[in-house]
Amino acid sequence: MRASAVSARPGAGILQRPYLLVTVGACALVFLAAFESLAVTTVMPVVSRELGGASLYALAFAGPLATGVIGMVGAGNWSDRRGPVGPLLSSVAVFALGLLVAGTAGTMWAVVAGRLVQGLGGGAMTVALYVVVARVYPAVLHPKIFAAFSAAWVIPSLVGPFAAGLVAQLASWHWVFLGVVVLVLPALAMLLPALRGVRSGNANGNGSADGSGGGTASDPAGSPVPWAPGRLAWAALAALAVLGLNLSSGLSVAGPFLAGAAVVIALLAVRPLVPRGTLTARRGLPSVILIRGLVAAGFFGAEVYLPYLLVERYAFSPTFAGLTLTGGALAWAAASGVQSRLGGRLGSPVAVRIGSVMVLLAIALALVTTALGWPAAVAIAGWVLAGGGMGLMYPRLSVMTLALSTPDTEGFNSSAMSISDSLGGALSLAATGIVFTAFTTTAASFTGVFVLTAVIAAAAVALAPRVAH
Structure with a gap:
């Protein structure tokens, strides 16, 4: 049975002690990640026009999706080996760094670089938050916290584009990125008390490297999860496939061929990254x-x-x-x-x-x-x-x-x-x-x-x- 990291009170909900702060903090991070992905759609035409970056426009959107795959795989392996605390803190820092780079950019290349870093952190943050849920909340509360995550992801679709346009018009497009950095820090601060109680790894070591959850015949109890650098190589290949898929639509003649090749590469690369x-x-x-x-x-x-x-x-x-x-x-x-x-x-x-x-x-x-x-x-x-x-x-x-x-x-x-x-x-x-x-x-x-x-x-x-x- 999976024990939660905080002392549960019978009948406690996700907005009651001891889960209130971690719920608000986690949902705030989900909200901010969703807001940023939608807000960029609104302000990127302004960014491109101001910085003369039309040729990099598609890459500014496709790049974060690609680097996000690498972040997901890296955070997953790290979480299984050492627990979710390190991956979460690091991913939030990388996400914020990407926002800072994009928000202070003076060239379109700098914006794209910031977006790539932001995507890496955002992908890792998503996975780390899921592991935090597994180790902080009892299973009976999982439907509720994931419902809260869904709401936190959906609400930005209602207000994000308008709010981003308003910020860009009244202040500057730079603040669409920089403003989120200011909000990320208190969201993470709310999570810290609960994270102190999260175990750093699996004491029992009773899983398997492919996600199936069983040990080997020679070692029924399993073994501590090893680092898996090979998965990062497959993730990089999958990321290239995602990049190719997203950029193929802009190529009239070569587009279908690039998309077809990317599909094949994606299916080959994803096999080691999912359960057998x-x-x-x-x-x-x-x-x-x-x-x-x-x-x-x-x-x-x-x-x-x-x-x-x-x-x-x-x-x-x-x-x-x-x-x-x-x-x-x-x-x-x-x-x-x-x-x-x-x-x-x-x-x-x-x-x-x-x-x-x-x-x-x-x-x-x-x-x-x-x-x-x-x-x-x-x-x-x-x-x-x-x-x-x-x-x-x-x-x-x-x-x-x-x-x-x-x-x-x-x-x-x-x-x-x-x-x-x-x-x-x-x-x-x-x-x-x-x-x-x-x-x-x-x-x-x-x-x-x-x-x-x-x-x-x-x-x-x-x-x-x-x-x-």
Whole structure:
């Protein structure tokens, strides 16, 4: 049984002692990471124009996604070997350093460098926070804290772009980066008391290096987790694949070939970075990790094109088309709260099944709306359903990942889940970009995109029963 690092009080919630400060601090870090990723989208055109960096514009977005993969793997291995305290403190410091470099930049190259460092820290911070959850909170509170993480991630999508634009207009784009640094420090300070009680490693050493959680035949008790520099090499290769996928859409002729090569490299590189059997949907944890990537691919691959559809086919203004996604974001937060309140009354495998079906139905509604010319309200309402499905199952996939981990595989498995998220979205966006440009008519392009994402979502539905251990 996993013991928490703080003395639990029977019936205590995540906003009660002894968890209040660690909850607020952890959620604040999640919020700030999400805010920064969204805020940059708003201010980067201003940054590019002021610094003359149009040629580096795409790299400023793709670079952090790539370095984030390396950060995830490094933090996972470090957490399993020494506990999450060192990785968390270091990742927050690296994240803040990247913000400082970008915020004080006088050239576009400096902005990109800061973004690369920021991505490295942000990826590591995500994994370290998951291990902190595993070692601070009892399992009964995991649905609640992951619901809080979901809300902390979704809220910036409602206020982040507007707030960033306001800061850039009233002060300077520099403060969109520098202002977050000021807020990161008190957030980390709230976590420090709880971190002092977190154990530094796995005393029992009862896991395995591939995340399966078992010892060897010759050493039934297992052994302390070794450093795994080879994983960093595979992570670097996966990072290059993510970079190639994100940059391929800007190349008209070579783009599809670059994307195809990147997909192959990504699939080869990811195998050592996830539990054995993930790519073949082995029952239990491997399927949990795979489903996480599939639902990310289906949801985010379709979400990108929904506002585009509303502008092109239904003459929505860009602002109003963007606001249609707000309903999905609110539904995500609301459904996360619902699964939190239901707790053990809603089994995690059931939540995953229901959520994956909801996402598939939403994409199917967008597809039918596009193909048959139905009113835009059908697709918009459907996206509320998609947000609800994600809010229902995303926290439970996180809960299951930790529940199926041993103390010395929490970092590896949390890293695998985060990588599945990242690669799933990157693969889907690259594939939908190729499909969209392959057709000669706009209607066919949108139909092709929603067919592809519906197939991905259907795969998640078909494999969802396999998450049950």
